[in-house]
Amino acid sequence: MPLVTLTTDFGLKDHSVAAVKGALYSELEDVEIIDITHLISPFHIIEAAYVIKNAYHNFPKGSIHIVGVDSEITPENKHIVMALDGHFFVAANNGILSLIASEVNPDEIVEINIHDRVETNFTVLDIFIKVAAHIARGGNLSVIGKKLNEIKQLKHIEPSVNNENKQMIGHVIYIDNFGNVVTNIKRQSFLQIAKGRSFTITARSQQFKKIYESYSDAINFSLPKDQREEDGKKLALFNSSSYLELAIYKSNPSTVGGASSLFGLKALDTITINFDE
Structure with missing residues (x-):
């Protein structure tokens, strides 16, 4: 069939x-x-x-x-x-x-x-x-x-890296149903450039200095629930497709908003990663 x-x-x-x-x-x-x-x-x-x-x-x-x-x-x-x-x-x-x-x-x-x-x-x-x-x-x-020997190429597929490997520039390529912002920066490319260095991810006025392994990894479950930072918790992670994603923990675009609306990000907006010496 x-x-x-x-x-x-x-x-x-x-x-x-x-x-x-x-x-x-x-x-x-x-x-x-x-x-x-x-x-x-x-x-x-x-x-x-x-x-x-x-x-x-x-x-x-x-x-x-x-x-x-x-x-x-x-x-x-x-x-x-x-x-x-x-x-x-x-x-x-x-x-x-x-x-x-x-x-x-x-x-x-x-x-x-x-x-x-x-x-x-x-x-x-x-x-x-x-x-x-x-x-x-x-x-x-x-x-x-x-x-045909080749097809038309899509722009913004690959992030750019400066000559000194100190900065990576990507773009927003997708906004999911939860308002999470997916970039074109993949885990493998990031790790090749980062080489264990600390970094700062900048998206408009938002900055991220850590990449979590999962959404729930951003929450300290050892604390009592009323003491945890959950609502509105911003985070960066590599999603299930290995793309760098900026998110809000348990966001709801129809009520409190998602990363896209709260961070003011839309498709093709620039995401910058600066690596420390």
């Missing part, structure tokens, strides 16, 4: 998601459809890249991942299929897939060329579904596209 995942910025109010699923079932009666998310911020390709990168490898090999974010075809936004790590990704060549391919080399990339055979004004519904069905039936990628 073919497995197809969907990641879009369509939201849940309109008919778009249901239409795409219906078209998939019409093409492949035994298909299994999994929603990764339909709540990507509109046209936010960095947010989509982060979500897909951290979700896809949990699915079985052979899965087909349809990415409907900033997917309208234009002369500067062509459609591609990428075979990588035993998975297939159908998306626009807008940089989304470059984050996934930054650590694993693609096996094959093609630029989809079936648009003249399909009448469409909804490319995810009409083009991406046809392509996914072709792959699910075992079709070769060369039938639906011409080979």
Whole structure:
């Protein structure tokens, strides 16, 4: 049974998601459809890249991942299929897939060329579904596209480091459901530069001098509950995907706020780490 995942910025109010699923079932009666998310911020390709990168490898090999974010075809936004790590990704060549391919080399990339055979004004519904069905039936990628050697690169994937290795500059790439702020600084990169030195993380007016192993690691549970610093406790940690995250312990964006609102941070804002001598 073919497995197809969907990641879009369509939201849940309109008919778009249901239409795409219906078209998939019409093409492949035994298909299994999994929603990764339909709540990507509109046209936010960095947010989509982060979500897909951290979700896809949990699915079985052979899965087909349809990415409907900033997917309208234009002369500067062509459609591609990428075979990588035993998975297939159908998306626009807008940089989304470059984050996934930054650590694993693609096996094959093609630029989809079936648009003249399909009448469409909804490319995810009409083009991406046809392509996914072709792959699910075992079709070769060369039938639906011409080979590409490289894809458009996404900016802000890698943090920068100055020549003296005294400063690392990253950016906010994602804000999660709890308002926690995820940066593009990964644990391995940080450790390679830090080399055991003390440091100061600066995000606007907020500073952090310690990175915790988990959210609860920031709380001193040896103290009586009424003496602990819990509510509003700010912390930095490497999250489950090994990205540096700035957070508020047990935050709730709809009531007290989260790190994003309380720290005044949004996507692409700068995060600076200064290392001591």
